[in-house]
Amino acid sequence: MSSDTRFDPASADARWQNAWEEAQTFRADSDSPKPKSYVLEMFPYPSGRIHIGHVRNYTMGDVLARYKKATGHEVLHPMGWDAFGMPAENAAMEKGVHPGGWTRDNIEHMKAQLKRLGFALDWSRELATCEPDYYGHEQALFIDLYEAGLVYRKESEVNWDPVDMTVLANEQVIDGKGWRSGAEVEKRKLNQWFLKITDFAEELLEGLGSLENWPDKVRLMQENWIGKSKGLEFSFDLSNGEKLPVYTTRPDTIFGASFVAVAADHPVAQAIDSEEARQFIALCKRGGTTAAELETAEKLGFDTGITAKHPFTGADLPVYIANFVLMDYGTGAIMAVPGHDQRDFEFATKYDLAIPRVVAPSVEEAGKRFDGEAEAGEGVIVNSDFLDGMSVEDAKREIIRRIEEQGRGQGKTVWRLRDWGVSRQRYWGTPIPFIHCDACGVVPAPKESLPITLPEDVDFQTPGNPLLRHATWKHVDCPKCGGKAERETDTLDTFVDSSWYFLRFASQPDDRPFDAEEVAKWLPVEQYIGGIEHAILHLLYARFWTRALAHMGRIEVKEPFGSLFTQGMVTHETYSRKKGGKTVYYAPDEISREADRALLTADGGEVEIGRVIKMSKSKKNVVDPDTIIDSYGADAVRWFMLSDSPPERDLPWSEAGIEGCSRFVHRLWRLFAAHDAGAQGEDKALDRKTHQTVAAVADDIEALGFNKAVARIYELTGAVEKAASSASRSAAIRTLVQLVAPMMPHLAEEAWAGISMDGLVADAPWPEVDPALLVEDEVTIAVQHKGKLRDTLTAPKGAAKEDLEAMALASEKVQRSIDGAEIRKIIVVPDRLVNIVT
RNA sequence: GCGGGUGUGGCGGAAUGGUAGACGCCGGGGACUUAAAAUCCCCUGAGCUUUGCUCGUGUGGGUUCGAGUCCCACCACCCGCACCA
Numbered sequence: 001m002s003s004d005t006r007f008d009p010a011s012a013d014a015r016w017q018n019a020w021e022e023a024q025t026f027r028a029d030s031d032s033p034k035p036k037s038y039v040l041e042m043f044p045y046p047s048g049r050i051h052i053g054h055v056r057n058y059t060m061g062d063v064l065a066r067y068k069k070a071t072g073h074e075v076l077h078p079m080g081w082d083a084f085g086m087p088a089e090n091a092a093m094e095k096g097v098h099p100g101g102w103t104r105d106n107i108e109h110m111k112a113q114l115k116r117l118g119f120a121l122d123w124s125r126e127l128a129t130c131e132p133d134y135y136g137h138e139q140a141l142f143i144d145l146y147e148a149g150l151v152y153r154k155e156s157e158v159n160w161d162p163v164d165m166t167v168l169a170n171e172q173v174i175d176g177k178g179w180r181s182g183a184e185v186e187k188r189k190l191n192q193w194f195l196k197i198t199d200f201a202e203e204l205l206e207g208l209g210s211l212e213n214w215p216d217k218v219r220l221m222q223e224n225w226i227g228k229s230k231g232l233e234f235s236f237d238l239s240n241g242e243k244l245p246v247y248t249t250r251p252d253t254i255f256g257a258s259f260v261a262v263a264a265d266h267p268v269a270q271a272i273d274s275e276e277a278r279q280f281i282a283l284c285k286r287g288g289t290t291a292a293e294l295e296t297a298e299k300l301g302f303d304t305g306i307t308a309k310h311p312f313t314g315a316d317l318p319v320y321i322a323n324f325v326l327m328d329y330g331t332g333a334i335m336a337v338p339g340h341d342q343r344d345f346e347f348a349t350k351y352d353l354a355i356p357r358v359v360a361p362s363v364e365e366a367g368k369r370f371d372g373e374a375e376a377g378e379g380v381i382v383n384s385d386f387l388d389g390m391s392v393e394d395a396k397r398e399i400i401r402r403i404e405e406q407g408r409g410q411g412k413t414v415w416r417l418r419d420w421g422v423s424r425q426r427y428w429g430t431p432i433p434f435i436h437c438d439a440c441g442v443v444p445a446p447k448e449s450l451p452i453t454l455p456e457d458v459d460f461q462t463p464g465n466p467l468l469r470h471a472t473w474k475h476v477d478c479p480k481c482g483g484k485a486e487r488e489t490d491t492l493d494t495f496v497d498s499s500w501y502f503l504r505f506a507s508q509p510d511d512r513p514f515d516a517e518e519v520a521k522w523l524p525v526e527q528y529i530g531g532i533e534h535a536i537l538h539l540l541y542a543r544f545w546t547r548a549l550a551h552m553g554r555i556e557v558k559e560p561f562g563s564l565f566t567q568g569m570v571t572h573e574t575y576s577r578k579k580g581g582k583t584v585y586y587a588p589d590e591i592s593r594e595a596d597r598a599l600l601t602a603d604g605g606e607v608e609i610g611r612v613i614k615m616s617k618s619k620k621n622v623v624d625p626d627t628i629i630d631s632y633g634a635d636a637v638r639w640f641m642l643s644d645s646p647p648e649r650d651l652p653w654s655e656a657g658i659e660g661c662s663r664f665v666h667r668l669w670r671l672f673a674a675h676d677a678g679a680q681g682e683d684k685a686l687d688r689k690t691h692q693t694v695a696a697v698a699d700d701i702e703a704l705g706f707n708k709a710v711a712r713i714y715e716l717t718g719a720v721e722k723a724a725s726s727a728s729r730s731a732a733i734r735t736l737v738q739l740v741a742p743m744m745p746h747l748a749e750e751a752w753a754g755i756s757m758d759g760l761v762a763d764a765p766w767p768e769v770d771p772a773l774l775v776e777d778e779v780t781i782a783v784q785h786k787g788k789l790r791d792t793l794t795a796p797k798g799a800a801k802e803d804l805e806a807m808a809l810a811s812e813k814v815q816r817s818i819d820g821a822e823i824r825k826i827i828v829v830p831d832r833l834v835n836i837v838t
Numbered sequence: 839g840c841g842g843g844u845g846u847g848g849c850g851g852a853a854u855g856g857u858a859g860a861c862g863c864c865g866g867g868g869a870c871u872u873a874a875a876a877u878c879c880c881c882u883g884a885g886c887u888u889u890g891c892u893c894g895u896g897u898g899g900g901u902u903c904g905a906g907u908c909c910c911a912c913c914a915c916c917c918g919c920a921c922c923a
Contacts, residue, residue, distance in 0.1 A: 006876095217842060217918080224841075224919060231923080248923060261923090299921080324921040334923045342839080343921055416922060535918080644850045644862060652850065656863055663876095664862090670877090711852070711861035718861095782857040787904050789857050813890095827903050833856050837903050 007669035007747060009633020016749040017118050025762050026065075026120040030507070030521050032074035038522045039065040040502060040561075042530030042538070043080045046106040046128075047087060050113040052570045052615060053531070055625050056651060059641040059743075060567060060706060061529050062119045066742035067701045068526075069120070070766040076522050078505040079114065079121045081107050083130035084429045084494045086164060092428075092460040099428040100456070103130055113626060117634045118745050120762065125505050129497035130428070134504065136451025137513035138497065139433035141549075143444045146434075148552045150196045153442060158421065160188040165464045166425050167192065193432060193490065195420040197544045200551075201226055204417075204543055213563035215648075218535040225536050227416025232400050233331060234409025236260060236308035238319065244268060244308060247330030247414060248337075251403070252395030255384035256337040256358035258348060260308045261301065261322035263332040269321040272304050277321065284323040299324055299347040311408055312385065322347060330414055338374065345374035358384050359392065420541065422493040425465040427458055429491030437478035437485035445487075446479045452487070465489055498538055499545035502560055519555050527704075528561040535566065565704055568650040570641075572621040574610035575600075585620040589627070593655055612652045623653055635744035636662040642706040642743055665747055668717065668740065672751035675733045676725055683728035689719045690732040691773035697739050698766065706743075713739055735767045782833040783808045785817045801828040808834040 020026060030036075041061040044054055058079075065077035081103075088099035095102075107128060114121070127134050145151045159168040163183035167190065178185055197204075205226045208219045231249035238244050246260065262268045264284035269277070280302040300323045307316035317335075324343050325334055338348035338355040348355050359379040360366050366382035381387040387395045400411040423432070431452045433445040445452055455473040458466035467473060467489040478485035500513070502525055507518030530538075539561070546560040575586040575598050586607055591598050598609050615622045628637055639661040645651040693716040700709035716736060723729045734755060741748035741761045752761035776797055781804055783791045791813040795804060805826055808814055814836065821838040828834050 220842065221918060227919095227922070229922075246923085250923080322921090324923090326922065329922045331923095336923085341923070343923080346921095414922080532917085646851080649844090649850095654850090654863075657850080660863060666876090707851075707861085714861050780857075784856080784904070787902095792857060816890095825903065827856095829856060833904090835856080835903050 007633075007666055007750065009635060009665075009746065012750045013116065013118060013629075013634045013746045016746045017115060019749070019760065020118075020120070020762060021123075023760065024124075025760060026069075026075070026077060026122050027124055028076040028078075028122045029074060030076075030518055034072055034074040036076065036522055037065075037068040037073035038076045038502075038506070038525045038527075039068060040076075040078070040505070040525045040528050042528070042534060043082050043498070043501060044110065045082045045085060045087070046103055046110055048106045048109070050110050050625050052623055052625055052653065054114075055117060055637065056570055056641045056647075057529055057531070057567055058114065058117070058119055059638045060565075060647055060704065061527070062117075062121075062638075063642065063701060063706060063742040064527055064529075064704070065120050066745065066762065067698075067766070069762070070738070070742070070764065071698075072765065075120075076125075076506065077119075077121055078125040079119070079123065080125075080127040080501060080505065081110075081129065082494065082498050082501075083107065083128040084135075084491075084497055086166075086426065086428070088428045089426065089460060096460075098456070098458075099460075100130065100454075103128075103428075116626070116629050117638065120745070125508060127501065127504055127508070129430075129494070129501065132451040132453045133510075134501075135430040135497070136453075137504070138430050138492070138500070139445070139450050139452060140447055141500065141513050142430075142492070142496075143433055143447065144552065144554075145195065145548060146444055148548070150199065150548055152194055152196065153191055154194060155189055155191050156194075156421070157187050158190050158192060159185045160190075162186055167421065167423060190423070192421050192423040193488075193492075195422055195544070195548075197420045197541075198415060198417055200544050200547050201228070201415045201417050203547055204540065207543065207547070207559055211559060211561075211564070214561075215564065215566055218532070218539065218564060218566060221535045222540055225417065225540065228413060229416075230411070230413050232396075232403060232409060233412040234311065234403045236311070236317075236335070238268075239307040239309075239316070242268070244319070244333055245331045245409070246333045246335050247412065248335055250337060250340060250396075251399040252381060252387065252390075252392050253337040253340045253358050254310075254312065254335065254399055255387065256339045256356045257310065257317060257335040258338060258354040258356060259336045259344075260317050260319045261325050261334050261336050261347070262304075262319065263325040263327040264321055264323065265327045266321070266325075266332045268304070268306070268319070268333070272321070277302060277304070280321060284321070299343060299350060301347060301351055303351075311403065311406065318353070320347075320351075328418075329416070339370060340374050340376055342374045342376065345370075356383060358382060358387075363389055420493075420544070422496055423490040424493055425468070425489075426491050427454065427460075427466040429494060430497065431467070432488040432490050432492055434488040435476055435478060435485045436488065437481060437483060439483055440478055440480040440485075443478060443480050443485075449479070467491070495537055495541050496545075499541045500549075502542070503546075503549075503555070514555075516555055519557070523555070523557040524560055524562040527563045527565065529565045529567060531569075532566040539564070565647070567647050568645065569614045570653055571612045571650045572615050572623065572653045573612045574619045574621045575607045576610055577607050585618070587620040588623060588655070612650075614650075615653070628658060632658055632662040633665065633746070635747045636665050639664065639710070639744055643710045644707055646707050647704055664714070664717075665744060668736070668744075669747060669751070671717065671721060672733060672737060672747075672754060675751075675755045676730055677755065679725045679727050679730045681726040681728070683723055683726040686719060686723045686726070686728045686732055687770075688773050688776065689716060690728075690735050691769050694735060694739065694767050695769045695774055698769075701742065710743070713743075737761060738764060738767050779831045781808070781831070783811060783814050784833060784835040785814060786838065787835070790814045790817045795831075797831055799830070801830065804828050804830070804834050808836065 039061050041057050065075050069075045083103050088103045091097060091102045092099045161168050161178040161181055161183055163181040168178055205228055208222055211219060229249050231247055232251040233245055233247045235243040235245045264281045269281060301320040304319045304321060306319040308319050310317055336344040338344040339357050340359055355370060358381060360368055360382045361379050363380055378392055381390045381395045403409045433452050435443045435445055437443055455470055458470060474487040474489055476485055476487055503514040503519055506522040507515040509515050542560055547558055549555045550558045575591050576583050586600060590601055592601055598607050600607050640658050693712050696712050697709045720729060720732045737748050737751045748761045778794055779797050781793050781795050782789055791811045793807050805828055818838055823836055823838055825837040
């Protein structure tokens with residue numbers, strides 16, 4: 001190939017993108033006999049523009065997908081749009097556009113942006129959750145779940161976001177505020193649809209154990225979220241004749257109970273007929289729920305005057321209303337053991353209640369005083385009648401046995417996980433396919449009436465749900481009795497949409513949500529890549545949905561994502577100035593960056609360089625993918641996304657960095673252009689380096705260690721550049737084209753064509769590795785004396801210990817270091833080092 | 839508070855218990871050029887009495903012939919959860 005022209009991404013990128021599209025290079029064939037590989041990145045919300053975080057996410061997946069294809073796999077690498085959600089309605093309210101039009105325009109724009117990056121995607125499987133051919137199937141699945149007993153309705157207190165005028169899931173309430181609007185969340189009672197995720201709590205928890213290729217962090221977060229705890233539920237007999245069930249995880253400490261406490265909204269509390277009680281309850285409800293407030297919140301109580309009889313001692317324990325007891329966990333009432341629970345300790349201290357010790361380090365220390373705080377640790381049971389001397393575990397079993405014997409209660413497992421409320425009082429979501437009939441109650445819509453589509457003629461100038469206000473949409477005949485009835489006007493939480501899209505990608509029949517056989521071919525997803533922000537919600541819901549479908553016999557697979565990878569964010573330094581007490585931020589393109597300072601282009605004055613933080617519009621530290629692709633081409637951008645930072649860590653964006661990447665693209669191009677097909681001669685050392693690099697890069701990509709693969713490619717490039725012309729060098733150049741192909745596919749195709757190789761490099765198999773070339777025949781041996789490096793020497797691989805020892809002792813530098821001292825010991829690690837101990 | 843993670847040059851980071859700093863960025867010097875850009879070459883952890891030596895992976899201990907890596911204690915930062923009985 002002879003060309004002294006520069007690589008021109010502006011023309012090459014589009015040309016090869018078209019070539020792949022025409023050849024349908026990345027179309028997944030489910031009938032292929034090859035082993036299947038399903039590579040999936042979390043599909044984007046069509047907010048309007050692709051941001052740099054998407055670019056990093058999809059570049060990683062793309063390298064893996066292309067590598068998998070090269071290594072003989074049939075790859076499914078699809079893309080779609082998580083297209084329902086509130087921003088579309090917000091845009092509708094602000095700009096007077098229709099959410100559908102807004103969303104579809106965004107999709108079109110973002111799709112064009114993704115195409116510019118040359119991702120190896122099977123666009124024939126593209127889907128958008130806002131289209132009836134997706135959400136209609138979701139409605140069918142929802143009805144199926146209903147018929148399987150996994151969907152129910154109940155009136156419940158919900159988190160009401162007064163700004164977005166909608167219900168939020170617990171997970172969407174952060175510090176008492178709506179996750180999107182930031183508004184203070186109110187409590188309201190509404191009839192809501194729920195999915196019975198709690199039926200699967202045990203399974204979802206146990207299933208985590210099988211997910212070895214998930215980050216421990218995510219598994220732990222899910223484990224905590226599911227929150228299994230084992231304990232005892234039993235009832236106290238109250239002085240007013242009623243029974244009060246309480247829940248405890250420490251039944252072993254029952255002899256240490258000195259009072260009983262109920263939540264402010266507990267029926268026992270509500271029944272107290274006194275002004276003070278009502279005031280106290282109101283006070284509890286007013287208490288803030290932010291992290292800071294909770295941390296400093298004082299333990300407060302109100303003595304009800306009622307007493308509870310201790311089931312073993314018969315003592316009368318006072319019953320308090322306490323602000324730290326939660327109604328929605330356990331039974332909303334506790335037996336308080338101040339000696340061994342910190343909250344109870346603080347409460348007892350404040351109200352001067354007894355703090356008995358019932359667990360001690362040893363029997364002898366049964367009288368030990370508390371040192372200002374509760375002791376929640378292990379030990380031996382003391383001051384507890386028949387439990388004395390037992391271990392905590394034995395005592396737990398014994399108390400549960402006795403309570404069960406008395407018929408007063410039983411051992412019980414309590415979960416933190418709540419059922420998943422999916423109703424949203426919103427327009428831009430999947431209509432819930434049910435009909436309310438005065439005569440027949442709640443009736444599922446007939447399957448043949450699906451999809452129940454959203455009406456187009458809606459207005460967004462009034463807050464609240466447009467479906468509820470629409471003149472005709474909700475009025476239908478009851479499918480059962482034919483009488484007048486109304487549609488459900490709530491729509492589904494968008495997390496439902498993303499709970500099964502990976503099944504729809506695998507197969508897209510018109511008449512049903514998915515084809516079980518096709519799903520079996522592709523699932524589980526071999527590698528799922530996305531942000532850590534979905535560690536709990538999306539990933540737990542998708543796991544639940546998959547298990548629910550498996551439970552119903554619809555699919556075989558129980559866990560949808562075999563391996564999960566959570567990539568780090570793209571960050572950037574900030575530029576700002578203080579202006580009259582306010583901080584004004586400047587965008588990177590308004591700045592000219594010098595070695596140790598940054599100047600504002602507009603006035604030439606200096607601005608402050610701030611911390612490297614996550615890109616955000618408010619700090620203006622964003623870079624736009626389109627702009628940088630315009631300047632450097634897709635391959636340089638992709639290369640940057642893979643370089644330097646390990647993929648799970650944050651990647652600091654820098655102008656210098658992307659320029660370095662761009663330089664490397666052109667440097668490679670010059671090397672490729674110098675390829676000499678007719679070169680003769682062997683260069684054994686270069687052959688070794690080439691084969692070692694191929695093997696190492698393969699390992700790195702499989703481990704998603706892209707930064708290491710990049711470093712190795714730099715090394716090989718340097719070695720090839722330095723090598724003299726030979727057949728080995730030409731072979732190394734061809735190999736290099738293939739090694740960079742997953743990362744810089746446009747440059748690689750251009751070079752592949754330039755060196756007259758057949759077909760597309762995207763279709764070429766991964767270079768073969770000759771195992772014989774992976775081992776060196778000479779090794780460098782480190783020689784240490786007193787644990788420090790004194791000299792290095794070159795020896796044939798596999799040299800005998802004695803020979804290495806002799807060579808080491810022959811070294812002048814080593815002799816000088818030993819300086820006549822007596823040699824006590826010589827440690828020889830073959831092919832590695834010799835350590836002389838004196 | 840509980841749980842988890844991270845700490846290595848000016849920066850991003852490499853390093854199966856075995857030559858710390860691969861590779862990239864920044865910086866310095868040089869070549870080419872009328873000049874610049876581009877490109878190429880060299881240097882680039884700190885210190886010193888510079889054929890070489892000493893120190894150096896958050897801090898302090900320990901195990902080992904040998905520790906960035908293993909163990910113990912601590913410090914700092916980041917993330918998650920949070921009156922969950």
